[in-house]
Amino acid sequence: MxxxxxxVATVALIACAGYLFVYIYxxxxxxxxxxxxxxxxxxxxxxxxxxxxxxxxxxxxxPAAGDRPPGALERLRAAPVESKPFPWLRPESLDRTHxxxxxxxxxxxxxSGIAWAIERVAGSSARSGVEEQLAADLDGIAFPVTPLVPTxxxxxxxxxxxxxxxxxxxxxxxxxAGSHR
Amino acid sequence: xxxxVVGLIAAVVAVVGVVLLRSELMTVDVAQPEGSYTDVVxxxxxxxxxxxxxxxxxxxxxxxCRLLVNADVVEDSFLQTGDGVxxxxxxxxxxxxxxxxxxxxxxxxxVQHLLLDVRELTTVAPGEDAGGRx
Numbered sequence: 001m002x003x004x005x006x007x008v009a010t011v012a013l014i015a016c017a018g019y020l021f022v023y024i025y026x027x028x029x030x031x032x033x034x035x036x037x038x039x040x041x042x043x044x045x046x047x048x049x050x051x052x053x054x055x056x057x058x059x060x061x062x063p064a065a066g067d068r069p070p071g072a073l074e075r076l077r078a079a080p081v082e083s084k085p086f087p088w089l090r091p092e093s094l095d096r097t098h099x100x101x102x103x104x105x106x107x108x109x110x111x112s113g114i115a116w117a118i119e120r121v122a123g124s125s126a127r128s129g130v131e132e133q134l135a136a137d138l139d140g141i142a143f144p145v146t147p148l149v150p151t152x153x154x155x156x157x158x159x160x161x162x163x164x165x166x167x168x169x170x171x172x173x174x175x176x177a178g179s180h181r
Numbered sequence: 182x183x184x185x186v187v188g189l190i191a192a193v194v195a196v197v198g199v200v201l202l203r204s205e206l207m208t209v210d211v212a213q214p215e216g217s218y219t220d221v222v223x224x225x226x227x228x229x230x231x232x233x234x235x236x237x238x239x240x241x242x243x244x245x246c247r248l249l250v251n252a253d254v255v256e257d258s259f260l261q262t263g264d265g266v267x268x269x270x271x272x273x274x275x276x277x278x279x280x281x282x283x284x285x286x287x288x289x290x291x292v293q294h295l296l297l298d299v300r301e302l303t304t305v306a307p308g309e310d311a312g313g314r315x
Contacts, residue, residue: 021198021202024202024206025201025202025205025206026284026285026288027206027281027282027284027285027286027289028285028286028288028289028290029285029289030289030290030291031289031290034290
């Protein structure tokens with residue numbers, strides 16, 4: 001009975017696939033959609049049945065000796081052996097060239113420290129002179145002390161009634177002189 | 182080995198199917214001569230419907246399908262030539278690809294309870310008799 005069910009499902013799947021192809025080939029889209037849904041449903045059912053069968057088989061099988069989970073001793077033995085660090089520092093290796101590596105590392109560290117110190121000293125000694133030179137250069141393009149345009153009060157003071165007052169122009173400065181009409 | 186053979190067969194079938202579908206489902210516009218037309222004869226059958234509405238249902242399906250191929254049903258050309266057999270004419274004439282599409286549309290289950298069988302679908306160019314019908 002179970003075998004018959006598998007045969008029927010497989011035949012249905014193949015038939016649905018065939019009709020799907022034929023209906024698409026004949027431009028009959030609505031029929032193709034219907035058969036496509038049937039095809040998908042059959043496919044899902046078959047796949048589900050396959051998975052369930054596999055699970056049932058696995059559950060029904062008696063546990064074998066190899067299926068037992070490993071004990072603590074097996075796990076310990078299977079664990080990787082702890083590696084011994086810095087093997088070149090071991091006494092039996094001191095007379096070999098392995099010692100060259102830590103020396104190289106330490107030398108690199110020392111050289112880096114010396115380079116850092118030189119860079120700091122050079123930066124601090126050069127900074128003051130550079131800043132002074134930069135300030136002197138920027139003076140040439142700095143804004144003037146006096147305003148470039150007269151304020152509203154200066155415009156009012158240099159109006160028509162006092163336009164010819166030389167003393168007032170001296171008082172207001174060069175900015176107000178430009179507003180003279 | 183057995184699985185490889187089955188997989189190979191499935192792959193070959195899939196490739197052949199795709200190639201066949203590609204050639205059959207092509208939509209290429211082939212210019213038809215001026216004044217050409219397409220004559221269509223269909224046999225309609227209804228399922229669980231009054232036969233008196235058969236013509237109306239057929240007209241509805243034809244109206245829907247002719248939109249797919251950008252053709253108009255010639256006025257007063259829709260005639261009943263027999264019991265459940267209808268004929269109509271489309272202008273402009275349909276090329277090979279449009280004829281396939283129209284045939285599939287008419288045979289499809291677009292209208293519930295209506296089954297159409299396309300008996301004749303011929304494009305006639307002016308100056309050409311209908312003797313060369315496929």
